[in-house]
Amino acid sequence: MTAGNGEFRSFAATRLDALYRSAVLLTGQHQSAEDLVQETLTRMYVVWRSRPLEDPVAYSRRTLVNTFISSRRRRSSSEYPQEVLPEVVAPAPxxxxxxxxxxxxxxxxxxxxxxxxxxxxxxxxxxxxxxxxxxxxxxxxxxxxxxxxxxxxxxxxxxxxxxxxxxxxx
Amino acid sequence: MSETDLTVLLEQTADRSPAPDPGIIDRSIAAGERRVRRRTATRVLGAAAALAVVAAGATWTINAKVADRTPATSAAEACRRDYTPRVLPAWATTGFSSPNPTMPYVLGDRGDIVAILWAEHDPLVVPPAQDRNNKILWVGRVASEGSLQIKAHLIGSDRSVTRTVDGGPGPSIIDLPDAGCWSLDLTWGKQHDHLQLEYAPS
CATH class of the missing domain: 1.10.10.10 (Winged helix-like DNA-binding domain superfamily/Winged helix DNA-binding domain)
Incomplete structure (x- = not known):
């Protein structure tokens, strides 16, 4: 483990809960929220390895929401209207x-x-x-x-x- | 519903969610490392492709001009003029399309770097050939910042030169002043290794 790796690990540990809380409200699902946080930290790690970040907290927040928004765009473009609605069970409050x-x-x-x-x-x-x-x-x-x-x-x-x-x- | 009500509602909803898996951090770092390696390999191969274009115009036949070469005097057994293609070490295969790429190469004494060569016979010549370059693709086992510093010493002489590969291990053209067996001390970041390469008279 490199020094930079250790620093990133510490940073991620302090931010994990906050990122996850936002992610769960953005996605509405526990598993999707974990996936979003993992993708966010992965993207951030790549940048972290290449250059110092001026404000890592703000950067993590920005990466989270932008990753979420872009993933929804991709999902939207890959969904097609169907004549017959798929069978779904609406969650009850x-x-x-x-x-x-x-x-x-x-x-x-x-x-x-x-x-x-x-x-x-x-x-x-x-x-x-x-x-x-x-x-x-x-x-x-x-x-x-x-x-x-x-x-x-x-x-x-x-x-x-x-x-x-x-x-x-x- | 006021903004404060909404804030309270959102906080309560977030609080009720299960805790995130702490393993996310390890998985993120592992995935990040893979992406860094892929990007590095892509850059290396891109540069290597550019070198190949530079060398185009010439036909890179692996067996070119082998038969009529005069054997060079090699000062050390480690120096060779023939390199049988072998499967690259697993850590040096990133970016190759084949899962087990086979190339002529020389492994550093410490096993921390490979010099991938582009011909089986006399891949490196002095003076540089008209129809091809003395191309070497350096791949380090451990990524490190900074350039690759090469201190080359012609064994059996007092001839020493230095060469630098900007950006660290990657594609390069290494021309040396004399034919013979060269001892190369290689330093990149905190990494160090050594190997020997034969430069044949062209």
Whole structure:
């Protein structure tokens, strides 16, 4: 094991849980989340071997969401509409509403899901979210507002429990 | 639902998920290492292909001009003019399409580097031949940063020269000033090895 390898291992150990938490909300599935984190760390390791990273935490976050978004694009381009719907079993909401949250997030476009996760789970400022996703801060704000409106519709129980207070969260 | 409500909801949902497998880290490093090796091999082969293009115009026949070569005086048994193609060490095969590529090569004394040659007979000549280059593909067992430094000494003489392969072990054209058996001390990063190569008179 090289010194760089050891440093990367330490870094990955400190970031594993945070990356996984974001990944599980992005993908909605435990196994897919682990796959996403592994691909993220793999890509990061290759870069780590070649040059020093100025902000490894931000880099890991950016790699995670970009890997997720690009994987969804690939999946989208490889899916074809069928005349007969495949037989599926829709997950029923469990008592604590966990499935509801995953389902509601799943209704968002991947990039909007990434914005929600970065903005509201990881509490990243708008400017930093914009830099991570390479879009303007204004675009992030607009998308975040629309995503929040969609989630309010999708999560009526939680919406009813909320108050009229709107946090700026910046 | 406020933004704070959403944050709480997302955190609760994430908290309920099972813990990630810590083995992800080991698997990521292993996969990353494989990608690094593949990229290195791709670059090496790309450069080797470029060298081949440079050498084109000439016909690289393995048996070219062998029969009428005058035997050179070799100062050490380790130096050879004939190299029977052999299966490369497993760590030196990355990038070859065959799973067991067979090439003429010389293995370093410590087994940490191979010099892959491009002809079975007299692959290296002095002065350089008109129809081909003194091409050597260096492959190190362990990747390391920095260039490959070659200190070459003509055995039986006081003649020494140095050569540098930028970027470390990889494709190169190594011309040396005199025919004979050359002892090559090789250093790349923290790695070191030694081997001998015969340069035949052309």
């Amino acid at each position: 469990d008592v604590d509403g966990r499935v509801d949250v995953h389902r509601a997030l799943g209704e968002l476009r991947p990039i909007d899901r990434a914005i929600v996760v970065l903005r509201y789970l990881e509490d990243i400022p708008v400017d930093e979210v914009a830099a991570t996703l390479r879009m303007s801060p204004g675009n992030v704000r607009v998308r975040a507002t629309r995503a929040l409106a969609t989630l309010r519709t999708s999560l009526p129980l939680q919406s009813a429990a909320s108050t009229t207070r709107e946090d700026t969260h910046e």
